[in-house]
Amino acid sequence: MKKKFTVLIAVTLFGIVAITPIAVRAATTEDTTETTKETTTQDKIEKTLDSRYQQYKKDHPNALTKAQLTRLKNLCKPAQIKTKKYTEAAVKKGDKRLKLYQDIVTKLEDVTKKLKEYSGETKPNTIELEVKVTELKAKVESFKVDLSTYQVALNDLSSVNCEEFTDTFKAALDEVRDKQKALVTSSTEIKTLINEGIKPELVKIKEALSAQTDATDNQDEKDQTNG
Template identity: 30%
Template sequence: MVRIKLLVVALFLGVLTFAGPVFAESETTSTDNTDTTMQDSTSAEDKRASRISEYKQKMADKLTEAQTKRLTNKCKSAQGLVTSYHAKLNNVIANRKKVYMEIGDKLDSLITKLQNAGIDTTKLETARDDIKSEAQALSDSLDSYDIVLSDLESMDCESDPEGFKAALEDARDLQNKLREQATEFRRFATTELREIIKELRSELELKQQSTQADDTNTTNTEGGEQ
């Protein structure tokens, strides 16, 4: 149980769905909606069961009989911690994904402005494509993290303690992956990308100064001719 608690705590530390004929029609629609809801629920359960099976396949060590018994008795409290953590994390996930994707949009706008000013943006376009790719990878990992936390909340941990333990380990691995991805994303944005933008800014300033000088010379020449 100490191991399980450590995994759950690690999740906290990592990151931060009229009358007469009308009534009959309504009754039929209600039945159809109920059937659809049941089908959706069954489909979601099937998908969850499939994911839990995959989590188990990735487990490094299987639970012993003693560990299974301890976890069966204690997993509900751990599940409560996960639910609390996930609720706090929902807005963070949405905001992070928005920020990551907006960086690419801002670079698109910057590239257009630089091109309109006659600046070669080849290096910046390559960096833009790279950071968009990293942002998408981060967004995908956040989605996967969100899904495994939902699985941890929804599964019957007492009837499947091994599945619960496997899902916790998968969540921990995803958290480590997210940390590494976020670190690399930040490193690229604050070093390579920043340096490229700095170079382009200097190039733009020189071009603007040259244009201003040409305009001044043209004005002086025209004035002298008069």
């Protein structure tokens, strides 16, 4: 039974790959805002979109000169067209990364549950592992929110009439950059927790179970010799 659990932990350790921070590009996609229900009218959508634009401008006051705004006005449309090419890939990459994180959490919760049900002589101490898995789960949820808001910001950047409302376009662009940074930070924190927090705990438990197995095997050999 002990060997079974050491193998289980080893498989889990092998399955948890080192995860690097997401490198996301500023891309655009169709308006798929999650807060919008299917029954929402176009007027409500536009009102919600406008309220976000106003918030973006509040959070990112325009610091460009008139000449800089004019230059941005001339460049924004080609930039929007260019970024659309990267939209689908960026969204798919983010969704794929989220699923990977969620799968890791599920796998760790399953391992923790089995370890707690262990009926050997000495039950493995899973307290620290449980704490770290709970922390990981919270960070993955945070990543999910960051990913969603990042995608919304990309949608908004794509939707703005940048030639007419160049200051709004600039504010939306700054918002996308902020959301991208938040997403990378979330991903980095998850990677650090897995590699520096969870993996060492799994190794510690695996070694403890292996030590118990070796001690039991040695005792069995001794008993057979004496017998």
